[in-house]
Amino acid sequence: MKHKPESQAKRVAVKTEQENAVQEKHEIRPGQSLELLKELHILTRDGKMNQDSRRKLKQVYHLYQFIEPLLQQVRASHGSVSVVDHGAGKSYLGFILYDLFFKALNDGGASRIYGIETRDELVQKSRELAQKLEFPGMSFLNLSVADSTSSSALPDQIDIVTALHACNTATDDAIEFALKKKAKFMVLVPCCQAEVAAELRKGKGEVLKNNPMSEMWRHPIHTREFGSQITNVLRCLQLEAHGYQVRVTELVGWEHSMKNELIIAEYKAQPLKRAAERLNQVLTSTGLESLSSRFFTP
Template sequence: MKNQRTNPPRQGAASTANELPPEIRPGQSLELLKELHILTRDGKLNQDSRRKLKQVYHLYQFIEKLLLELSEAGSAVGGLTLADHGAGKSYLGFILYDLFFKQRSTGHIYGIETRPELVEKSTALAKQLGFARMSFLNLTVAQSAQSGQLPERMDVVTALHACDTATDDAIAFGLQKRARFMVLVPCCQAEVARVLNQHKVLSLQRTPLSELWRHPLHTRELGSQITNVLRCLYLEACGYQVTVTELVGWEHSMKNELILARYTGQKKRSAAQRLRALLEEFGLKELLHTRFTHLPDNAAEAHLPMSDHAHGAGHVDKSAP
């Protein structure tokens, strides 16, 4: 035991330990992690960075499987395309590029972000690291759907903690771009809670279920739950197979719900019917023509003047695709 204490550690072992904390995936660029301030300049991880990296890595594992599946199927002519909405500092996009796209000669990642200073920093970092097939666009999610800077088709759409209705906009983007996969981690859903609040008095008179959102805290929590349920039904109605799971343990993040959607083309009529029924039950019918315009039996109605929506909300257009 005495000799073990006095013998100094091997130089190589000490150097490796300093350069590569055990949480870091093999092949990961340490320069990138330092530029993203996940690693300190001396290669250390603090607790906040460790938690953040754990979330991104866990999400990467899900997305990597989808990208490999698309690559093996050879379905992406000209290379895989991925749109990362609400990119922020683009932790996810950079790590995806570093661990997956960098080893391939084709494929492109598009980071969509509304804050111009973050877009500028990400653009500069991509250039510094030689990540040539990364583009960062100063657009809202809704604007990006109409932008000529993105391709007409998108293989994978991601939205990690895109706040409130930005997740709904990402879903609308994915539907328009005919995305093969969508990977969504919703955050801070408030729209449904606002609508529930607006009609609370009428709801209390109409149904005992309104006790579920009588108190403001319950309104917020129930609104968040209903929002994600409606999103899943919407995706199923539009031809996606949906899986809902946890991203990481609740001790790492309270915004922890992961929605994985795979396009199959099998549009579930029952999902559309249940979605409409829930909107009716919770007094949320006004969302039908703002959030769920791609429903197969809603396409014709979506173009009606707003004054006609109330009269047409229950009508099913048999001629709609």
């Protein structure tokens, strides 16, 4: 008895499923824990990915490409590696870093990732997941970025500090933390720079009379946009004044976020006097002198 041929629709469905399986297999890095991806809800329980989870994975992997060379450089310098991730949230980045890099180090626990997060429920969930996956080199602390600077739960020196979409002044607190901890590298994706825009609005009347460049933030929508832009300019000048070499690029891969600026800073022990002078000039010319304590220089 002859079997009836498969319907065209069924053949297409089978082919599509096979193609998706191949695509997902190639999207996941070799050695990546599938159990971790399931726990982070990047993979479903049956190992599938939807469009949203595929985007999340692409985002974290893309950022990992920037951070992995920094991890390797630190390890080559002194063996162990310490990372503090500020505003960790669900610790997607921390877990991926640990899974792809830290768990293979076998350095007796000398290397460690610290996740700093203010929401206690997320801290507890991250602790439970690290224990479940047997990731002993991960610690999670229920602290604000500002409070972490003086916390005894963290070592005196940290190699790499990350702050991804830490809102408003939390990015500046992360920079202050990194400066105090003598970080070799900083990886920052700033977000929601509202403080500077608010200060621009306060002094707008007086500055508008004396500075023709203030036309760049005369209208409210421009105030918000210019405030965001000038905040990151001030941060870069501050880092250079403290001896960091700064690279600013677009974080390609975070297509669904308007906050797409990536700042990578490497300590070179060569403070730039001109950067400090420029920073103070920018503060003065924009009427932002009140923020000099936040964008402090050596």
